[in-house]
Amino acid sequence: MFKLRRPAMTGPRPPRLTRPRLPRLISTIVSSIWATVVVVMVATLAIAAVAGSTAVVQVDQRTRAEANSRLDAHARTVSRAIDARVAKTQDDVRLLAEDQTIGAFLALPASAQAGAPAGAKPGTGQPAGSGGAAEQRKAINDIVTYLSQRDGLDASCVVGASGAEVACEAYGRLLTPEELSTNARDADFLATVALSRHQVHVSDPYVSKASKRWVIGLASPVVLADGAVAGIVRVEIPVAWYEDEIISRPFGGGAYAFVVSADGHLVYHPDIDAYRQAAGIPAGFASELPPADAKGSPSWAQMIARVTGGNTGATTYDDGGRTWRASYSEIGGKRFVVSVSPVDELYAAVEQSHQTLLVTVGPLAVLLLIVIVLFATRLSASNRRLATTSRASSELAFKTTAENDRMQASIVKLLDEVSGAADGDLTVKAEVTTDVTGAIADAFNYTLSQLRDLVLDVQQTTTQVTASARELQATTGRLAELGATQAEHIGTTLGTVSELATSVQHVSGNATSSASVAQRSLEAAGDGARAVAATIEGMSRIRDRVQETGQRTKRLGERSQEIGEAVTLIDEIADRTSILALNASIQAASAGDAGRGFTVVAEEIQRLAERSAEATRRIALLVKTVQSETHEAVVSLDDVTREVVEGSGLADQAGQKLHEIESISGELAELVESISEAAALQSAQAAELAASIGEISEVTTMNARGASESAEEMGHLVSRTERLGESVSVFKLTA
Known part of the structure; x- marks a missing residue:
C-alpha cells in the first residue's frame, strides 16, 4: 500500500560556525579539493598511458600470431593437398598392380604376349595368338588409358619382368607396339622389382621421355600367387601438379609459395628460370632443376638450408631489401612446400593498429596534460583569491547561522503540515510562504493535487469497469439461457x-x-x-x-x-x-x-x-x-x-x-x-x-x-475490478 513516512527530527542541532575558524576551514577545503583534482588527473594520465601501452603490446602480439598462423596454415594446406593427390595415385597404382587381368597376362610366356596383338594368321583371317591373350591385352590398354586420362598423368605403363613394356599410355595417347620400349630396366625398375606386394616406389624428379617434362615416377611390383614378380606398373606424375595446387590457393599480396627438394633443388618456383639462369642452366621444362641458393642473399641461403634440414616450421630472412617470413611443410619426406611473405605486408594489420592507438591515445594524453596545467594555474590564482574572500566570508558566517535557524523552523513547520499524507490523506495542503520552503510547499501541493486526481480517476474507472463487467456477465448468462x-x-x-x-x-x-x-x-x-x-x-x-x-x-x-x-x-x-x-x-x-x-x-x-x-x-x-x-x-x-x-x-x-x-x-x-x-x-x-x-x-x-x-x-473480471477498487479506497480525496 502507498505510504509516506515523515522524516525524524532528532539529534542535536548543527554547530554554529565562529568567525576565527571559518576562513582557515574554507582555505583548507578548497586547497584539498584542488590538490585532489590534480592528483586524479595525473593518475588518470598514468593509467591511460599504461593501458595504451598494454593494449599496443597485446594487439601487436595477437595480430602477429594470427598473421603467422595464416602463413603456416597456407603451407600446411598446400602440402596436405599435394600429399593427398599423390597418395590417391599411389593407391591406384597399388590396385592396378594387384589386378588379376594384368597378373594373368604377365604370367603368360613371352611368345604368347608378343603374339596377342599381331596381325591375322596367314590364310585364316583370324588373329594370331589366343583370343584370351588378345582380350587381356585390350583390357590392359583400356585400364592404363582410363587411369592416365582420369588423373591427368603424363604416362601410365605396364612393364614385364624382362623390362619390355606391355602397354603404355603417354601424354594423351596409347603407344603402338612399335613405340613400346623393349628394355625399361632402369634404376627405378630394379628398385621396384625388389619391393614386395602392396609397396610403391617413389622416384626423384626426372624428365619424362614421352612428355619431355619434369615428372615423379610411382611404381609397384606385380606379384603372382607363387611370390614371383611378373613385372611392374609405372605411372608418371607431372611436377605441374605442384603448380596447380599452389596457384589454386593464393595467399595474397606479394606472398608466394615454391617447392624445394631435400637436396636443395627447386622443383617448382614462380621464377624458376631466373634460378636456372643464375646457375648457368638453360631455361625450359626439360632443363635441370636449379639449386635453390643459385641466387639470392646469404640469408635466403640460410633459410633454404634450414628448410631442407627439418620437417615443418618457420623462419625469417632478408632478401631484396625486405624482411620475409617463410613457413614450410614436408611433402612425402622428400620435398617441402615453402610459403613466403614480406613481413611488412604480413604484419600490415599490426601497423594499422599502432596508428589507430596512436591516433586514439595521443590526443587524449595531450588533452590531459593541458587540463592539468590549466588546473594548476587556476589553483594558484584561487589560493590568492581565497585569502581575500575568506575575510568577507567570516563576516557572513553569523548571518548564515541565523538564516539556518529560520530555515530549520520552516522545514519543521512544512513537515507538520504535510504529515497527514503519510496516512493516505490527500486533502492536506502546505502553506506557501516567501522563504526558501515556499517553493517546496508549492511543489508538494501540486504533486498531491495530481496524485489526488489520479486516484480519483482510478476509482471512477474501477467503478465503471465493475458495472460494465457485471452487465456483460448478465448478458452472457442470458445468452447461455x-x-x-x-x-x-x-x-x-x-x-x-x-x-x-x-x-x-x-x-x-x-x-x-x-x-x-x-x-x-x-x-x-x-x-x-x-x-x-x-x-x-x-x-x-x-x-x-x-x-x-x-x-x-x-x-x-x-x-x-x-x-x-x-x-x-x-x-x-x-x-x-x-x-x-x-x-x-x-x-x-x-x-x-x-x-x-x-x-x-x-x-x-x-x-x-x-x-x-x-x-x-x-x-x-x-x-x-x-x-x-x-x-x-x-x-x-x-x-x-x-x-x-x-x-x-x-x-x-x-x-x-x-x-x-x-x-x-x-x-x-x-x-x-x-x-x-x-x-x-x-x-x-x-x-x-x-x-x-x-x-x-x-x-x-x-x-x-x-x-x-x-x-x-x-x-473473474468482476472480482478483479472489485479488488482494484478496494486497493484505492484507502485514500482520502475530499476534506
Missing part, C-alpha cells in the same frame, strides 16, 4: 423432421402398391367380358387407394408448412444469436484488455450463428422443393381420381367400352409409377433434412457451452 432454449427447440424440430421422413417412406410404399394394383387392373381389362365385374371392383379399390394417397399427400404438404415455420423460427434464433454476439463483442471491446479473451468467444459465437443461418437457408430451400412437388402430386392425384370415376362409369355401361378401360388402365399404371418415383425422391430429401437439423443442433450446443464459459470469465 437462449442457447439452451434454442437447442431444445431444434431438438423438437429434429423429432418432427424424423416423423416427416417416416411419413414419406410410407408414401413411397403406398405408391409402389398402387403401381402393382394398376398393373393388375390392366391385366384384368384384357380378360374380356368376364373381367368387367372384376374391373369395376378393381376400379373401386383404385379410387379408394387414390383418395387415401391424396389425403396423405395433403398431410405431407401440411407437414412441409410446419417445417417452414420451424425453419423460420431457427432463422430468427440465428439472427438473435448474431445480434447477441455483436453486443458481446462491443461490451468486450469497451472492457479493454480485460475483455480481450471474451472477444474471441464472441467472434466464435458470431461464426456459429452464421453457420446456423446458412443451414437454415438450405433447409428452407429443401422445404420449398418438397412443397412444390407435393402440390404437383396432389394435382396429379385429383386427375387420377377423376379418371377412375370416369372409368367406373364406362365399366358399368357395356362390354364394348372394354378397350377404353384397357387404355385408361395403362395410363393409370404410368401415372402411379411416376408417383412412386416422386415419393422415393421425397424420402431421400427428408433424410437429408433430418441430417441438416442434426448439424444445427450440434452448433447450437457449442454456442450454449461457449456462452457459459464467457459468463464464468466475466465473473
